[in-house]
Every structure is written in structure tokens, then in C-alpha cells.
Amino acid sequence: MQTFDPESPGDVPVALVTGVAGQDGMFVSRLLLQRGWRVVGTIRPGSRSVDRMRPYLAGVEVVEHDQRDVEGFAAILRRFRPRSIYNLAGFSAVQASWKAATEVMLTNSVAVVEMLEEVVRFRDEAGFAPRFVQASSAEMFGPETYGMLTEGVAHDPRTPYAVSKSAAHYAVNAYRDRHEVFGCGVIMFNHESPFRGRQFIAGRIARLAAEVAQGLPTRLTLGALDVERDWGAASDVAAALVAALDHDTPSDYVVATGESHTLRDMLRVAFAAVGRDDALDHVDLQPAMWSTIQASSLLGDSTRARERLDWHPLVDFETLVKGMVETDLRRLGTGVEESADYL
Incomplete structure (x- = not known):
């Protein structure tokens, strides 16, 4: 677990949660607030989703940020100096991604590469790098899937959404290997809550x-x-996201019920x-x-998360x-x- 001394001035850790007005961002934020973290959450400029989710975001510092604005992201890093980044923002509608393929790729994959670049630059300037978790999707595995899917199963994405998620997932892997970024790809299978958008x-x-x-x-x-x-609860998925960045070693994790x-x-x-x-x-x-x-x-095998993170769906x-x-x-x-x- 990432630790801090609450008695030391200025030592309260900051977490940056992109897409904080989604169900995952909300649950992650609440977990971190309960642990004494300061949470900064981003929403898309002009988004009305935060109005719907505001009752659940008490204590979160909400800032507007376009996921594709790399200079804006760099400014957020330098302003808040987060220890952890939960990248939960992005275009999330699988079928609708065909109507906005370019936007989906820019938002879900190119933006992630630019964020990772900024994390490396920030590390070189500040002397420390925030840990980074990417919200990956089981849709990456594609239509011809059989049996229990693990982290090692090759991707075969067939929609713009799935392609963008696969590219971002592998980008995190690449920056982990090349630049030693503490990056985790959490491969989330379908998960729900009473607070998910009605479009699902x-x-x-x-x-x-x-x-x-x-x-x-x-x-x-x-x-x-x-x-x-493989339908699970968003609250359980949020616990896995936090646990992934608590672990001593970065890795990818399938998060599913089995x-x-x-x-x-x-x-x-x-x-x-x-x-x-x-x-x-x-x-x-x-x-x-x-x-x-x-x-x-789509059926997930979460053995790695269960064994390494002691995570179990509740x-x-x-x-x-x-x-x-x-x-x-x-x-x-x-x-x-x-x-x-x-x-």
C-alpha cells in the first residue's frame, strides 16, 4: 500500500482521477477520500454529467479538462503534483464509436500516449513520477474469444472503441518497459452500478x-x-483499480467475476x-x-488480481x-x- 504520514505538513497524497463523473471515477474517488487522500477529478469542459453525479462527489476537487489537451494535462501535473493517476476518462460507447472513430482514437489512445510522455517529463523535472493506471476493456479481445480470458490473451479488436483501448493498453506496457513508468492496465469486464449512465x-x-x-x-x-x-459491480472494480496502484510492482490485471x-x-x-x-x-x-x-x-480469469492484490468480487x-x-x-x-x- 502507498503510505504517507498524515502528521507531516504537505504530505497528504494527491490522486488525479480523470473522468471523475463516471461511475468508476466516483467509486475510486470515494475510496481514496476515505483513506485520507486529496482527490482531484477531471470532467470534460461543458459536461453536464457532473451535475448528475455531484451528490456523490463531495470532497472531490473538480476541474474541467479536455482529455486531448496535452498542455492542459501538463499544467495539471505541475499544479497538483499527484502521486497516482487513474485514467478513467474516454469515449465508452462501443457501437457509437463507429460514428466518431477519429475522435475515439484521439481521446482513448493518442491522449494516453501523450499523458505517459508528460508523466516521464514530470518525473525528470520533479524527481518523482505518479503511478498510472489505465482503464482497459475486455472488448479488446475481440469477437472470437473462447473460455476464460487472461492478461496474456492476444487482442483482436474489431471496433474503433476496442482498437483505441488496445492501443492505449499496449502503450502503458511499452512505457513501463522502456521508461520504467509505474503503469498498470486494468482490463475491466462489464461492470455496473445504479450510477452508470442510462445509455448503457x-x-x-x-x-x-x-x-x-x-x-x-x-x-x-x-x-x-x-x-x-461477465458482469460485476463497479464498486468491486474500483477496489481493484486502487489495489493495482497500491502494489509494489506494476502489472496488468484482468478484473472479472469468472x-x-x-x-x-x-x-x-x-x-x-x-x-x-x-x-x-x-x-x-x-x-x-x-x-x-x-x-x-466474454468471460474473465482474475487469478492474477486475486493472488497478487488479494482482490475478490464482493x-x-x-x-x-x-x-x-x-x-x-x-x-x-x-x-x-x-x-x-x-x-
Whole structure:
């Protein structure tokens, strides 16, 4: 664990969390604040997501920063002198990445290389280098994946999003080898929470169940029901991100539960949480929405994280989905979409 002396003036460590208004940034920030760190979080200039997440970011110093602004990043390094950087910002929609491929590459991969360059420059000037963790994605493995996926499985990305994430992941590896940057690539499999953006399918399923339970006329359109993913909790993923930078040696880590579930399973659990079993009556299928260049199944082997970081997922699939539905029921019942009481 990275240690500091709280009695020593100026020795309170600073963590820089990019993309702090996302679910991962929020959970990481709260963990670090609980440990006595000072947390500086970045948001995209003009972003409205911070307004939605503000109830959960008490204590975080929020600054606007365009991920592609290398001079701005250099200024942030010199101003705050962080000991750790959690790079969680970026374009995150897999399918939508085809509509903004250049932006995705600049934001998710080129920007990461520039950040690593600035980390090296900062080290040469300041005499120390912040530790760096990159939010990598299981989508990097590509559509032809079989069995349990480990850190050593070769990437076969087939979408702009997956390509950008793979490039950034390997960049961290390269700077770790060439420049001895303490860089970790945490390969995150699907993970959810009640605080994930509604543009993601798990959140839409939870909201569907809650709205149906309230008698609202609502429907959901899906491309497929039997897509399998290794779904975990964002709170567990955040713990792994922090643990990766606490370790004495930098490495890459798969963070996954080791269990797969389908969208059909998620629908069943979500509707069971409100005492119903008629989920499919509220779903419209449009197979054209599903892309064959996305994996039909992704399953992760987190043995390295479990053995080296003593990390273990604490939230199982059913508890996760039920918790998301229960939070949406509270939102509908109170009319308050976001509240610290929902944590």
C-alpha cells in the first residue's frame, strides 16, 4: 500500500482521477477520500454529467479538462503534483464509436500516449513520477474469444472503441518497459452500478423493471437476448483499480467475476426484484441492432488480481441487478434522480 504520514505538513497524497463523473471515477474517488487522500477529478469542459453525479462527489476537487489537451494535462501535473493517476476518462460507447472513430482514437489512445510522455517529463523535472493506471476493456479481445480470458490473451479488436483501448493498453506496457513508468492496465469486464449512465443496457433494464412495477407504459428494444457477459459491480472494480496502484510492482490485471450471464438472465433477475416474471412482454427485439463483430461471450480469469492484490468480487450478479432496480424504484418514488442516500 502507498503510505504517507498524515502528521507531516504537505504530505497528504494527491490522486488525479480523470473522468471523475463516471461511475468508476466516483467509486475510486470515494475510496481514496476515505483513506485520507486529496482527490482531484477531471470532467470534460461543458459536461453536464457532473451535475448528475455531484451528490456523490463531495470532497472531490473538480476541474474541467479536455482529455486531448496535452498542455492542459501538463499544467495539471505541475499544479497538483499527484502521486497516482487513474485514467478513467474516454469515449465508452462501443457501437457509437463507429460514428466518431477519429475522435475515439484521439481521446482513448493518442491522449494516453501523450499523458505517459508528460508523466516521464514530470518525473525528470520533479524527481518523482505518479503511478498510472489505465482503464482497459475486455472488448479488446475481440469477437472470437473462447473460455476464460487472461492478461496474456492476444487482442483482436474489431471496433474503433476496442482498437483505441488496445492501443492505449499496449502503450502503458511499452512505457513501463522502456521508461520504467509505474503503469498498470486494468482490463475491466462489464461492470455496473445504479450510477452508470442510462445509455448503457444494464441501466435501461433496471429502469424498465422499475417503471413496469409502477404501472408505467414502457418498453425496451434489444438486439439479442443471449449475449453473455461477465458482469460485476463497479464498486468491486474500483477496489481493484486502487489495489493495482497500491502494489509494489506494476502489472496488468484482468478484473472479472469468472461467471457469465446473459441479457435474458438480467431481465429475469430485474423483474423478479419487483415480483414479476413477464420481462419479455416488455421487450422488442431488433436483431439488426446486434453487431457480429462484438463477442457473443466474454468471460474473465482474475487469478492474477486475486493472488497478487488479494482482490475478490464482493457483489454477486443477483445482488447487483436487484440493487439497481431498487435504486430506480426509489428514484421514481421520490422524484429525486440522484441523492447521496442512494449509495
